[in-house]
Amino acid sequence: MNDMRLTQRTDVSQTKIAAQHVDVHYGTTHAIKDVSVEIGDRLVTAFIGPSGCGKSTFLRCLNRMNDTVASARVTGRITLDGEDIYAPSVDPVQLRARVGMVFQKPNPFPKSIYENVAYGPKIHGLARNRAELDGIVERSLRRAALWEEVKDRLQAPGTGLSGGQQQRLCIARAIATEPEVLLMDEPCSALDPIATAQVEELIDELRQTYAVIIVTHSMQQAARVSQRTAFFHLGHLVEYGETGQIFTNPRDPRTESYISGRIG
């Protein structure tokens, strides 16, 4: 909130996630170097940058998915609604229910479509009975714009859907626990242009309810879906600002080179 670059430009959105001086080491590799950023609520924030720049690593810090990597070490402070998510009192299981994630490759469970969506609510005990669970599944699938396509075959395996449908199923699965933040790690990189367009449309709608953070390799996609963009390079957060400004009037020469296609 006292980040100068942001307060100058946006005043409508509240800060949902704030990172201060975050460093990530994988063994001896220094993957993220002193990154501080504030992610606004009900906005789509895009992380862009060349391969290996650390954008996915940073994304995975936000729901502590890096905990599962034994060699990863995260220092610094990341807060969700002002609460330190790396505090010992925070259970990563609970955190991940609040901060949902969609992965690069569609990864539905090899179970039925219904089971895929119902899994999160089930393990967290969010539904009191079958009817309530049915309602959650239907609403999640509707919001993921998949309901009309699958409502007649909810018991069919989720892995039998097309790639784009699978990714929307994964989005439905992620939003079924009513998270506050949705992390998307290159959600369209395995999809064809039509499916990509559908998912992008969906991202825009999800913004009404969630803070969405999307990692993408496609600058066009970042420009299309996001309100704010962060450019990562070699583990540094080079530049962070409103998407329009980043793409039309970058301040850092490295950002300009990347956007104009000279590095990457």
Added chain:
Amino acid sequence: MADTPLYGADSPAGSVIDRIRPGLAARRRKELRLKIYGLVAMGIAFGMLALLIGSLVFTGWRAFTQTHVTLDVFLDPAEIRAETLPRGGFDSVLEASLLQYFPEATERAERREVMGILSNGAQFILRDRVVADPSLIGQTIRVTVPTSDSYDQLRKGLIDRETPERLRRLNDAQVERFDRLEAAGVVSQPLNWALLRNADSRFPELAGLRGALVGSFWLLLICFLISFPLGIAAAIYLEEFAPKNRVSDLIEVNINNLAAVPSVVFGLLGLAVFINWFGMPRSAPIVGGMVLALMTLPTIIIATRAALKAVPPSIREAALGVGASRQQVVFGHVLPLAMPGILTGTIIGLAQALGETAPLLLIGMNAFITSAPDGPFQAATALPTQIFIWADSPERGFVSRTSAAILVLLSFLIAMNALAIFLRQRFQRTW
């Protein structure tokens, strides 16, 4: 830089193709040679297998039938009384019946020789029938009883009639008597169900695998009950929960080494620890099962870890991403997906255990036991040790029975491996 050709400045266009072409024939020949080596290797392997099975079938097939004699026996109330059952003169009534065909045999020695045609077990077969139904006493009943081993060999052509009499196991008179029985049409050679129904016996014509089959069943059951849960638990811990450090590396190396320990060492361990120290019963399937479980454990752990590793990380990430705990990820997603691989590994481990002989010899499961065990605490033999015992027996009849027993063991092994393949095919998922 872009104008300089990579393959010599003077080479004209198409030179790359020109350079590739001369090597092509050699590359193809190399490929063909490799293919031929493979085919030859396969041919040798299959030839060996065919030789093994062929020789077993060749010597073993005769044991699947057994020569029998069918007699009409008068259950003389003077010899057999309902009050004294199961004791009674069953051999006398059999003798009386058989002697009808040999009226000339009046001398005691000759009569005994005539009775030698029948198996020693014939009187017990008759006894069991009468005990089951005492109202038969006083009637004439038709019984089919096995002949003794020598006459069985004679009928199967394993005793050569051309051999000089003094070198033959049956003299001319004995052969002539058997031929008269044969002419009377009372000799038959039905399927040898005794091979599966009877337990071991000193007499080849009565010896069967029932005790060994039941013993092997208890062995495998105990082996499975111990090694399956322990193996899976150990594998899950090592693969999913254990910190990756020196200690877990050391454990991993040791488990792999354990899989290579000779089985006789496990037998010694069983003898020293389970029998001598814990005082568990000798020759009992419970001890054998525990020893085999120790042997199977590394196989199951290694197979389970491989199966767990093969589950794609995306599934774990998906489950973690919606907030599943480690335990929920493992038991809800990873383990079900790994199950086909785990079951396959387990069945192959159990198949190995089924054929294991050395450790069972050390804990005394090669004893001579003439009844099938009622439970895992009773002395028993197992299929491989029964084969060992029979192979060691001098009677001619055990030669073919040994091969037959090996065929029975092999068919169980093939069935188990087929089950493993079926499970893998049926439940394998693709991502």
